[in-house]
Amino acid sequence: MKMNAYRTKTLLSELMKHFFILFILSMSLFPFYVMVATSGKTNAQFVGNPWSFMFPFHFENYVYAWGMVYKYIFNTIFICVTTIFFTMFLTLNAAYFFARFKMPGSRFFWYFFLILMLMPGVANLIPLFVLLKDMNLLNTFWALIIVHVAGGQIVQIYILRNFIEDIPQDLFDAAEVDGASHLQQVYNIVFPMSGSILSTLGILQFIGLWNDYILPLVVIRDDSMLPMAVGLVRMDSAYVKEWGQLMAGYTIASIPMILIFLFTMRLFVKGLSAGAIKG
Template sequence: MKDTIGIQLTAPQSTSTYVKQASVYLILLAFTFISIMPIVWILLAALKPVSELNANLFAFPKYLTFNNFSEAWTVGKMGKYLMNSVFVAIPRVFFIILLASLAGFGFGKLKFPGRDVLFFIFLFGMMVPIQAMVIPLYYTMQSLNLINTYWALILPSLGLAMPFAIFMMRTFFKDLPDELMDVSKIDGCNDFKAFVHIMLPLTIPAITSLLVFEFMWSWNDFLLPLLFVYDDAYRTLPLGMMYFFGEYTSNQSLIAAGVSIAIVPIIMIYIIFQRKFIEGITSGSMKG
């Protein structure tokens, strides 16, 4: 009995295919360059002495100095502003994820009267701009004696961010198989145990995506601190940077160092959670 060896020949790709692929890569490289260059320029400007930066705005630094970072951190109070943003962002993100996960599970997997109507009422919150609510929000915080406190920056943001967070978590819970709930009930789990032990671990990509979004929005929030905080001790990074820029307008190297300090936490959060974040963003398009 003779052994036969099959050889599968693949047709070579045409020249037009290579041209299309090369064009796509060139376009991606161009957009990458456009996106990265401002960040690179800011970092290089922060590492220059101000005299060298004023002499040539785009020249590569002759020698690197980290004095601008230390001065921005201490004299420019960037360290204090950064810690205030951390104190606001961590509880804000934690409570949003906690409440949105519970609400998303309820809207996505539980059946109760008026479920869809209540969910659409939540969705209406996404249609109301924050500028339309700042006056009642201010008087509410004032009546609770929370003006110029961290709670004035945390509590209103929970309500403002909740519609999107609930919508996102409800979508992920709804995409999970209903059979998982049936199996959990057969094993003796109630709805809460099924949520904690079965459903919640499956939504880690969604939770990670929500974490990155909410941390970024909290970190960049400017309007609420501007409204509710007037003491320098409670200023968050975006608000503090406004005063920082106004005070050191002539020192562009110091401003560049402050901007570099401000963007580091967001970049670190994305690098740490990028795998689950991308999985959470793309999982919706991979289903169905």
């Protein structure tokens, strides 16, 4: 009898927990629900019922929104892929240098990078803008790519160095006996062995780039060259008449990230938690 009461009590408390989490989850997912629900409505439908999905679901909103958004998406994907590629290349080499060798000057260069992690970049924006102008890089993708590669590699070098130090020394020794050059060691040993951490870092950088706003705002002028974030804000201030089209645009803008997430879910949850422990 007593055991039964205890069991009911634990069951009840378990249920309360689930209820609480579901409540919080539904609240935090509510904006996205509204986004998807509204994306298929005309304004008249929306004013009548903003809460639920409605039929007919106007897919033409998506067609229209795609016409507005597609160039931003391709721009951003180009910027992201190029930036992540170059960052990874530089990070691997530099982290290899720090992890495997203690050269004269190693310490100096290590702190040269580390200090940047502590240094806030607020004041940098204006001289950076002028610098890019002097280099004739304004209104090009390369301005964004080069700045993000320079800024993004620092944290990654820091994390990857620890990772490479954990790779067994025997592997490198064996490679060296076989006459592998340093570059070959980086690409045949370090690169395959640090795949998971590299992809986590890449995804995190991707998220950051997808939301990057201030730099492209000041650097890029042509509407056809804007990346996602700035493009969406432009769209928001330009087309306020039809909420459905706007929300369809937002939905489309979210899809690439959702796709990436679906393919890397396990890695992502694990990598984030692991990164959290180290950081």
